[in-house]
Amino acid sequence: xxxxxxxxxxxxxxxxxxxxGTVGPxxxxxxxCHRFPNRPxxxxxxxxxxxxxxYQGVLxxxxxxxxxxxxxxxxxxxxxxLLDADGALLGNPVHYRDSxxxxxxxxxxxxxxxxxxxxxxxxxxPFNTIHQLVAERAGARLGVARRLLLVPDLIGYWLTGSVxxxxxxxxxxxxLDVRTRTWxxxxxxxxxxxxxxxPPLREPGTVLGAAAELGDVPVIAVGSHDTASAVVGxxxxxxxxxxxxCGTWSLVGVELTEPVLxxxxxxxxxxxxxxxxxxxxxxxxxMGLWLLEECLRTWPSASRxxxxxxxxxxxxxxxxxxxxxxFLPPGDMPARITDACRxxxxxxPSTRAEVVRCVLDSLAHAHHRAIADAARLSGRRVEVxxxxxxxxxxxxxxxxxxxxxxxxxxxxxxxxxxxxxxxxQARALGAVAGGLADLRALxxxxxxxxxxxxxx
Ligand code: LRH
Numbered sequence: 001x002x003x004x005x006x007x008x009x010x011x012x013x014x015x016x017x018x019x020x021g022t023v024g025p026x027x028x029x030x031x032x033c034h035r036f037p038n039r040p041x042x043x044x045x046x047x048x049x050x051x052x053x054x055y056q057g058v059l060x061x062x063x064x065x066x067x068x069x070x071x072x073x074x075x076x077x078x079x080x081x082l083l084d085a086d087g088a089l090l091g092n093p094v095h096y097r098d099s100x101x102x103x104x105x106x107x108x109x110x111x112x113x114x115x116x117x118x119x120x121x122x123x124x125x126p127f128n129t130i131h132q133l134v135a136e137r138a139g140a141r142l143g144v145a146r147r148l149l150l151v152p153d154l155i156g157y158w159l160t161g162s163v164x165x166x167x168x169x170x171x172x173x174x175x176l177d178v179r180t181r182t183w184x185x186x187x188x189x190x191x192x193x194x195x196x197x198x199p200p201l202r203e204p205g206t207v208l209g210a211a212a213e214l215g216d217v218p219v220i221a222v223g224s225h226d227t228a229s230a231v232v233g234x235x236x237x238x239x240x241x242x243x244x245x246c247g248t249w250s251l252v253g254v255e256l257t258e259p260v261l262x263x264x265x266x267x268x269x270x271x272x273x274x275x276x277x278x279x280x281x282x283x284x285x286x287m288g289l290w291l292l293e294e295c296l297r298t299w300p301s302a303s304r305x306x307x308x309x310x311x312x313x314x315x316x317x318x319x320x321x322x323x324x325x326x327f328l329p330p331g332d333m334p335a336r337i338t339d340a341c342r343x344x345x346x347x348x349p350s351t352r353a354e355v356v357r358c359v360l361d362s363l364a365h366a367h368h369r370a371i372a373d374a375a376r377l378s379g380r381r382v383e384v385x386x387x388x389x390x391x392x393x394x395x396x397x398x399x400x401x402x403x404x405x406x407x408x409x410x411x412x413x414x415x416x417x418x419x420x421x422x423x424x425q426a427r428a429l430g431a432v433a434g435g436l437a438d439l440r441a442l443x444x445x446x447x448x449x450x451x452x453x454x455x456x
Pocket of ligand 1: 013075076077078096225226227248249251285
């Protein structure tokens with residue numbers, strides 16, 4: 001086995017990055033080559049992703065990464081582009097935070113929540129692709145669309161010409177049968193969407209083809225749902241762990257081999273997303289650092305570091321439900337948080353640092369609730385909580401999560417998503433071998449982490 005150098009293109013809700021990874025037996029390192037903003041654009045009242053700018057960012061980043069053996073693309077879930085009969089993109093993908101899905105809830109409810117869960121195993125999120133497609137029926141695009149490609153598959157298509165749907169991201173659409181791991185064609189029929197819109201499914205590790213514009217480097221399907229790649233990059237030993245993939249969202253749960261499709265699980269709004277190597281990511285979405293980022297956007301002059309340092313000196317006074325749908329759209333977040341405190345009849349924060357402390361206490365409690373529910377509903381014992389992603393840098397949030405859970409938190413790597421992306425590519429290229437346990441052992445051996453013990 002030799003050492004390979006591959007590029008992970010990781011598209012997040014706020015920015016995209018291209019990260020070069022060097023992987024071989026006993027070797028795993030990553031370095032950022034390019035970071036570019038991801039700025040949603042509102043036109044005629046609809047919030048879009050500027051997907052051509054993202055594609056250009058990927059091209060620029062890969063060009064800067066030097067000689068490569070592979071390229072893998074991951075992004076946030078659920079959103080898609082529609083292609084016409086010529087393979088041309090029909091308009092910019094609509095952002096999952098756009099309000100168009102408000103119109104879809106009743107139609108999706110008619111499918112029967114219990115039946116939908118039994119088939120797809122997905123938690124109710126108002127922006128799941130099924131809701132977006134129902135909303136899309138009101139417009140003209142669906143009538144002329146021939147293919148639907150999720151965002152990483154769209155980038156892969158532009159790079160290679162290959163059309164397909166990578167399985168981990170396909171599982172977030174609520175259009176996949178989680179038991180058979182195939183498209184849920186009867187569901188598509190019931191919402192009046194032509195099943196041929198959905199391309200053939202492909203597993204992580206499949207080679208899509210060569211990127212003609214980038215020196216014919218092979219493009220390899222990774223866990224193209226960013227959370228799937230992040231969970232590959234969790235440095236856990238054994239199976240008794242929970243993870244918090246903490247960035248814009250906190251994705252909080254455990255890794256299983258089979259979905260949990262019980263009514264209790266549905267009522268707890270747990271999701272069974274598919275992971276790499278046939279695993280199931282049994283988790284709940286918690287609103288995540290979006291709450292903090294939107295506060296900071298409202299306070300352009302504020303220093304994140306100063307506010308976090310001050311928040312750490314404050315007592316925990318106000319805990320609210322961070323998953324209230326009022327927090328989903330962009331806008332004035334501090335005002336919504338203080339309103340939520342009033343409604344919850346908890347002390348209303350009067351300074352910015354108090355708002356930040358309220359956000360972090362509320363997230364820590366939500367992390368605890370989701371971990372306790374995941375353990376109870378799946379029967380999986382949890383002995384340690386791994387916090388990966390950008391949130392692993394937030395020492396106060398990691399400590400508060402350890403305190404709320406009464407469990408040690410191991411924080412890091414911050415770059416879990418990129419690491420998971422490059423590891424799956426490296427394995428496909430034969431540079432490393434084995435299952436997830438072997439890939440995680442390599443992460444453990446090479447990436448620093450910080451441990452937080454719960455304070456009594
Ligand atoms: C995180 C994420 C999450 C989805 C959301 C839309 O980036 O992929 O897993 O629920 O974006």
